[in-house]
Amino acid sequence: MTSLKSDFLQILTERDFIHQATDLEGLDAKMAALEKEGPTSAYIGFDCTGTSLHVGSLVQIMMLRWLQKCGHKPIVLLGGGTTRIGDPSGKDESRKLLTDTDINRNMDGIRSIFDQFLTFGDGQNDAMMVNNAEWLDKLEYIEFLREIGTHFTINRMMTFDSVKLRLDREQPLTFLEFNYMILQAYDFMELGKRYYCALQMGGSDQWGNIVNGMELGRRAAGLSLFGLTTPLITTADGKKMGKTADGAVWLNEDSLPAYDYWQFWRNTQDADVGKFLRLFTELPMDEVRRLEALEGSEINDAKIILADEATKMCRGEKAAAKANATARETFVQGGAGADLPTVVIASGVFDGGIPVVDLFVEAGLGSSKGEVRRLIKGGGAKINDVKVEGPEQMVDESAFGEGQVKLSAGKKRHALVKLG
RNA sequence: GGAGGGGUGGCCGAGCGGUUAAAGGCACCAGACUGUAAAUCUGGCCUCGUAUGAGUACACAGGUUCGAAUCCUGUCCCCUCCA
DSSP states (O other), X not given: OOOOOSHHHHHHHHTTOOSEESSXXXXXXXXXXXXXXXXXXXXXXEOOSSSSOBGGGHHHHHHHHHHHHTTOEEEEEEOTTGGGTOOOTTOSSOOOOOOHHHHHHHHHHHHHHHHHHOOBSSSTTOBEEEETHHHXXXXXXXXXXXXXXXXXXXXXXXXXXXXXXXXXTTOOOOHHHHTHHHHHHHHHHHHHHHHOEEEEEEEGGGHXXXXXXXXXXXXXXXXXOXXXXXXXXXXXXXXXXXXXXXXXXXXXXXXXXXXXXHHHHHTOOGGGHHHHHHHHOOOOHHHHHHHHTOOGXXXXXXXXXXXXXXXXXXXXXXXXXXXXXHHIIIIISSSOOTTSOEEEEOGGGGTTXXXXXXXXXXXXXXXXXXXXXXXXXXXXXXXXXXXOOOTTXXXXXXXXXXXXXXXXXXXXXXXXXXXX
């Protein structure tokens, strides 16, 4: 890559954020002119398909954060309107249609995430959040077709992956979904007109949608727009990043406690440490290079730093410190950290003792008694770090040395039970 | 509208009257090895039960049969081809 002049693109390149970009030099020149011409604003759209976003969206969010750090203006576009259509990109089947109340609820959840990562306000490079329902809901069909529809040919639309893949696999694509890209294109143009937004970023599956928006903006409004996509982030063994046993790794505290979030990063594979440090932390590159070069068990230090940094950003300094402390106490000192999932059980329940099996289910370390029984059979269940010998074992109040009991299912899952 | 094919456990996918709680694979969980890694090996993977076992289960509802995921009837859903 030839030398880039703008800080923003320089950083993005160095940290491997960029998969494809339109006219990188042109964009670079525009962004480098920051001091004279003011900040460039750029947007990323997020559909409101769930109450939270997961780490899959984190690359995108990090880009907005860097954008702001470099003195530009990030725009978060919530897809209040487009979510009512459903993006067919990268999906074999159309998604179930969401109700408006679902969408509104989801929007609230998602909104709260961005407060962690960006600074919102009215200043020149403060972030802003907009909802595309604001303009999409008002569109008039015939008028829209005449003004916008004339700029799209079916011939070209058929060549875009989101459409082509679906058709190639002989999967149905509804007319509703077919319109998604047009509406997203319209968004880009609208943001260009309203807020001088010149750049749209997104995941690699958004390339087609982004390019469409650029072309529409140019043809229909004479705007000069740019597009940039991130690579699909996969783990070293080729899986899509961000799925764990219990599902997605959510960014919202409500959906995933900070301790688990921290653990997710802590359990990164060796081979991914460098990549993740680049993308998901703001550590200087020298530091990243030093950390990823660590070998053997030393790389664990790098993973801890990764977990600290990532958690700090998403959940705040305190939560990160707490998660770190809990992990240290639990794993290094073999104790029980305060941040472990905790269940309070009325002390009366223990009169005469209760079966271990029930206790584990109660503590959320197993979804059924059978599952816990199997765990015990496999030798994976421990109480206060003592292996549970058999499923018939009973637990009574004598186990509560300091008012709590630590239960472990395997090496990584722990929970505390307290008397209440 | 017509003709045909199909709906099996989280997913893929065998089975097509009893030997089927249902092959195999993936995913997942635990153990061993380690470094809270990867790879590998071992065990597990519907619910209840210490267990012999029992209860549910192969889209849904009925029926035939000593016995059905397997045969029949109806319903719902999906796909393909034709118009």
